[in-house]
Amino acid sequence: MTEAAVGSKSQQAYDAVKARIVEGTYTPGYRLVLAKIAEDLGFSVVPVREAIRRLEAEGLVKFERNVGATVSGIDPTEYLYTMQTLSIVEGAATALSAPLIDAVAIERARAVNEEMRECLDHFDPVRFTTLNQDFHSILFEHCPNPHILDLVHRGWNRLASLRSSTFRFVPGRAQESVREHEALLQLIESAADADTIEKAARQHRAATLDAYLSTAKNQ
């Protein structure tokens, strides 16, 4: 899983900081001081700076001129924007991929979904979220449009700092999600038309957003 071919230092810095954000080592609001990170990694500030700016472009980091960078939190508004965008690009990615998903992949996805169901019993939100991405990644394996896939991954990264929060805070949504996965697989198996699949996949993501919104009536 770890990259053998470590790229340039700016690439290493990018990977390292991104990993810390996604894993939750750096939590939202965390102050990213260039000199400090550079020292930690044993680099100078220039490549670190470049890495931070790249993360900024992806929305993981907020950068203020002459002030510095912080891990960007994701307020309710941003969450809404991100989830809405994800619902659209995931819907498209699923619909485009569907005709290319073979029976083997379906079974692999089904197995992952089964594991997710088990996570509900053991109450393992972190693993649940990982498996959820695995599930959809299997469906996207042969996605014919890498640009759209890239947008999906960007959305996932942006949600990373909130990892599994929905599972924790929105009662019942995880159970529903597992059921929707199975329904989605059946649609794909039965070669439903692209529009039906797109709507289902889109709704799958939108339902999580709706559940969040109706729970968090505040703001």
Next chain:
Amino acid sequence: MTEAAVGSKSQQAYDAVKARIVEGTYTPGYRLVLAKIAEDLGFSVVPVREAIRRLEAEGLVKFERNVGATVSGIDPTEYLYTMQTLSIVEGAATALSAPLIDAVAIERARAVNEEMRECLDHFDPVRFTTLNQDFHSILFEHCPNPHILDLVHRGWNRLASLRSSTFRFVPGRAQESVREHEALLQLIESAADADTIEKAARQHRAATLDAYLSTAKNQ
């Protein structure tokens, strides 16, 4: 139109190089030598480098390690990816915006579309393309999701180096486009449901792609 508050030098470099690419001063394949650009702008290479990497993230520039940066062309495959993605995000942006478009905006859009029709007579592809973006920008003025709007703009930028090529190379498509604009406005005026509007907007972009594909049977 020119920004009064010039930002940091890296920002200026970003704007300058981006403008040259979008305007067509730097054509695809053009070699972007950091030191040369830095000298032109009167900066040192560090901020220029940062600007180039940002443009790379947006897909406008291709960067090879220890080799350098070139303005990224857009081959037929990339064109397909970009147009397909655009059709999805423009469709979504239009559908989300539609309920918020007032009668005044509709009339402004209609006026722009009328100008586009005139461009067909004078054969002015450059202005046609500009107006086309203006037309859609009016519709997106109150788009409730800035993330999606950002994706639209990224797509437009990527297509910039091909500016108006469709108009030139696909006979009749521009005329069709103007008609589709009017149809779209009428859908919005009549408060058609989101799904209908989304499909129309999506199809509007997809049709241009289809026209291109059927014309350029090569490759």
Next chain:
DNA sequence: AGGTACGAAATCGTATACGATAACTATGGC
């Protein structure tokens, strides 16, 4: 006591310098 102004510390932004890498060129061998 509260607010303002000044000064010090922290941090960013950029320039310059140099080492590393890849592309190019010329030379020699086959």
Next chain:
DNA sequence: GCCATAGTTATCGTATACGATTTCGTACCT
């Protein structure tokens, strides 16, 4: 005459250094 190889050049990648800007703390004034 062509290919391989060594040397040269161009360009990138990063380190270091310093000036610019902001922030924070302190002292002074009202």
